[in-house]
Amino acid sequence: MTPTLDDRITGSLVGAAVGDALGGPVEGYTPTQILERHGGRITGIVGPWNGDSWRTARPIAPYHKGDGHVTDDTLMTHALVRVYATVRDHLDAFAVADHLVPELIANPVWIPELEAEALPLQRIFLAEKWIVTRLHYGHVDPREAGNGNVVNCGAAMYMAPVGLVNAADPRAAYAEALDVAGAHQSSYGREAAGVFAAAVAAACDPSATPASVVDTALSLAKDGTRAAIEAVAEVAVRYTDFESALVPLRAAVAPFDSVGPDYRAPSLGARRPSRLHAIEELPVALGMLLVGEGDYRRTVLGAVNYGRDCDSIATMAGAVVGALHGESAVPADWAKRVAEASRLDLHAPAAALSAVAREVFERDTARRRAHESAYAALTSADR
Template identity: 80%
Template sequence: MTYSASPTPQPQPQPRPHERQAQVQAPPQAESSCPSLEDRAIGCLAGAAVGDALGGPVEGCTPEQITARHGGRVTGIVGPFHADWRTARPLAPYHKGDGHVTDDTLMTHALVRVYEKVRDHLDAYAVAEHLVPDLIDTPRWIPELEAEALPLHRLFLAEKWLVTRLHYGHIDPREAGVGNIVNCGAAMYMAPVGIVNAGYPEGAYAEALDLAGAHQSSYGREAAGVFAAAVAAACKPRATPASVVEDVLRLAKDGTRAAIEAVCEVAGGYTDFEAALTPLRTAVAPFDTVGPVYREPSLGARRPSRTHAIEELPIALGMLLVGAGDFRSTVLGSVNYGRDCDSIATMSGAVAGALHGARTIPVEWGEDVSRASRLDLRAPALALARVAREVFARDRQRRRDHEHAFATIAGA
């Protein structure tokens, strides 16, 4: 599907997203020189973590509040929004800032560990059998708490739902997400699904939908599938931001599809995130149930709906287009958008990193986040890439077995 750019105040007409890609990006690389699976995995997971850490300190703020606090737009790693972060509402007792990742990254790395155990495609039962025990049994370093603790103690209530429903309630994992609030909780950590299904967005979409059924329903679950598909699409040889958006639009359903289409149509008219901040918010507002004041959600917020969408994923893809896939521009646009900007930057950083590999991430950002969060940004990605290769080999054999069986019974 194509989508046209909307008018902007500039005197000349803006090109469509497809045309703009050709103008601002270097010529596509040859397949032989494109980033390897390992490189894309590192770019994806490190990009997600860096975006998360940059967005954490200004989560929940408006662009105007961000500018007032920092004397301009955020251009890198910054300290906490409140000096008294240990007691300041609504963030206490979390040390957001100074390069600390949030629960987005903690959950992403937990899912990588599940893949390392299962070494195959995952489903909702893998969440119950492996992810939940990882969250409640093994203490890990929690950067925002500046202490070792069970990951469960850092998670938001929408993620604690996993433990409540699956560990204590013994709910069928395929149905455990029903009744949870509908937000970006399931989507924010689905990047590993895209890497395991690298180059195959349809497979990533289906696998993430199955996984996310243990966590969420409705458009929260749909966003999980679409985000995983975006990462997988970004891994295709010669992929561009525009091709990623077109791939996910072929898969997305209901309000999620409509929201992505609306935001990306507007994003196609901008090359500077500063100018795009308000137009993108206006474009996504009809689909967002939270409402204009992020800390004061509307009565109908986060309830199941076929006509609505989470805000984070459409904005992340919109910023990917505005930044033409450049990691720095894409992530900084996501961060300075405000609202749930740590999750927006997690998603946009993951897709931008998968597009171009580890080289796209500013070295100083990666090193600072790794050091501040006591987090290895390479090892989990390399482990995930090894799993992806094993899964691909299994898929190929399964496909051959199916072809042989079908040819036998069909007489082909």
């Protein structure tokens, strides 16, 4: 049966969270290091890289990555869902200032990696703390607040809700995500947010396939982001197993990735604005979607075993596959373990967003009909 809207929204958000939790413990490492550490490829949920010394072992300390714990990707995604649940309409950069910032600095939530209830601000990365610095303390125009920030995947990683609210309308998702992300990112970091949201929206189309999702992303992406997705996709279609695709996909995206070969020692030109570069995470996520042919396990495990920023890659890949096929695509045992380990209700955000998506569609329909009526009156003399 064709998945319903509610099923696709649930699949996307649960799929993203599970991908995030699977990728967290091996984030920052290479496929070779992952292979050596785990005696083979990752095939499910694993423990921390440094075992019981996760509290003090650098460079991960003090975060408990592993054992089914979600990371900041999911925390930010769920925070954005709560913003939608408050606004109950399309969002823009001002919604980030008025609603997302208070979510980050005023409302404690359970932080799985800290094993404590805390403000999201105490977990999110510096590029996300920028939102608070610029908007809450600097009072910068929200539409321009992303300028000057680290250019990374920070805005893209939590844009799945924008794609889901604009389900089957990727162009609208792209535009809305660019507006929202303007408060957080600039350059190719902001562009990736728009393209990722569009990919999720495209995946909600009843006739969507992995190939059509990538084609939609290419039709909207600009500059280095488009070139990177195109280069990775050209390579990805030659493979159907992620093991053989790991090195070729990295080679395809490398010319566009400003970070460089050593993920933990970025190059001098890393993460600076550019029309020639792209974040690595989105092209690789879409590449793994093609390699895995839309199968959740193959796609997400490919993203996880790719290493580097693999929690975000797997988050994006999981969100797209979940939107394509619904919740049944996500292994139920993985979802159950992640929910229990992270102490999160993975279904509640989906239910909330589903209600908002339907309300927004009704508002959009009313607005469109009002416009059609006004336009008809304006052009009546032409008939």
